[in-house]
Amino acid sequence: MRSLSLLALFLVACGRAAPSGGAEIAVEGAPPIQVETLRTRLVPVSVDDPYERRRVRFLTVPAVELLDERFGPGWREADEVVFGCADGYRAGVSVERLLRHRAHLALAREDADFSVEKRDGDEVERVPLAPAYLVWEPVEGGAEVGWEWPYQIVSIEIASEAERYARMRPPEPASPEVARGFATFRTECARCHSINGDGGRVGPELNFPASITEYMDEAWIERFILEPRSVRFRTAMPGLSKHVDDRETRARELVAYLRAMAGRKLPPGEE
Numbered sequence: 001m002r003s004l005s006l007l008a009l010f011l012v013a014c015g016r017a018a019p020s021g022g023a024e025i026a027v028e029g030a031p032p033i034q035v036e037t038l039r040t041r042l043v044p045v046s047v048d049d050p051y052e053r054r055r056v057r058f059l060t061v062p063a064v065e066l067l068d069e070r071f072g073p074g075w076r077e078a079d080e081v082v083f084g085c086a087d088g089y090r091a092g093v094s095v096e097r098l099l100r101h102r103a104h105l106a107l108a109r110e111d112a113d114f115s116v117e118k119r120d121g122d123e124v125e126r127v128p129l130a131p132a133y134l135v136w137e138p139v140e141g142g143a144e145v146g147w148e149w150p151y152q153i154v155s156i157e158i159a160s161e162a163e164r165y166a167r168m169r170p171p172e173p174a175s176p177e178v179a180r181g182f183a184t185f186r187t188e189c190a191r192c193h194s195i196n197g198d199g200g201r202v203g204p205e206l207n208f209p210a211s212i213t214e215y216m217d218e219a220w221i222e223r224f225i226l227e228p229r230s231v232r233f234r235t236a237m238p239g240l241s242k243h244v245d246d247r248e249t250r251a252r253e254l255v256a257y258l259r260a261m262a263g264r265k266l267p268p269g270e271e
């Protein structure tokens with residue numbers, strides 16, 4: 001039964017997979033990466049894939065090598081590399097982590113078409129990965145499994161912390177509670193949500209023109225952050241990670257931060 005349903009999923013995914021010809025990845029301030037031109041230099045790498053939860057071999061280009069080629073060595077002085085995905089997800093990966101560990105841009109999979117099986121509870125979905133997927137070689141203790149593994153990467157940007165979060169910064173002076181909420185927002189929320197237009201686009205903008213705290217009761221926002229499905233049936237919002245310490249306090253601080261931002265609305269700039 002199980003193999004039958006997996007086969008069915010696989011067939012559906014094949015029908016949906018985007019054609020790989022002509023795919024490109026936009027690069028800020030440089031010509032786009034034409035995926036086809038990288039195919040001659042692919043190297044197989046085995047990783048512990050966090051979606052399939054097993055070892056998978058991909059055909060890859062080393063991320064640091066590619067970044068050096070595209071941006072020159074200057075990118076190594078920045079804070080973050082932001083990988084933009086087809087659905088608006090924005091994964092910020094620290095430059096320090098990229099230099100210390102071995103990340104690769106995967107462009108194909110060795111044993112199957114270029115996709116992974118993503119599990120969400122009992123649901124299994126076959127997700128296409130093209131144009132590119134960021135994978136990490138195993139590190140001690142398996143910590144890399146909790147890092148960002150963005151797929152369907154369509155853009156790469158180099159960002160300084162100040163630049164990337166300028167529009168998300170709370171008004172000064174910020175209380176310690178608001179400052180902690182801002183810190184949590186950056187690590188846990190900004191990849192999917194924007195504030196004043198900056199950030200990810202998987203979820204809705206939370207500050208402009210109306211702040212979420214102006215039209216949703218704060219106790220309900222807290223509850224939504226902690227257990228989204230206790231508020232909305234089948235919502236796509238994942239909820240604050242169970243790995244975050246003292247989740248109730250963090251949720252309260254997040255709401256304090258969102259409330260503070262209601263006093264600092266900036267019209268999103270032209271994109």
Ligand code: HEC
Nearest residue numbers: 188189192202203204212221225232235236237238240254
């Ligand atoms: C993986 C992407 C993702 C992450 C990470 C994420 N969200 Fe969401 N969020 C969504 C999506 C998608 C929706 C819309 C779902 C819905 O309306 O039910 C949403 C909805 C919301 C809403 C309701 C907005 C409205 O107007 O209805 C709030 C508030 C919210 N998220 C806050 C947060 C906070 C705070 C964090 C960080 C702890 C966070 N989200 C992390 C994807 C995400």
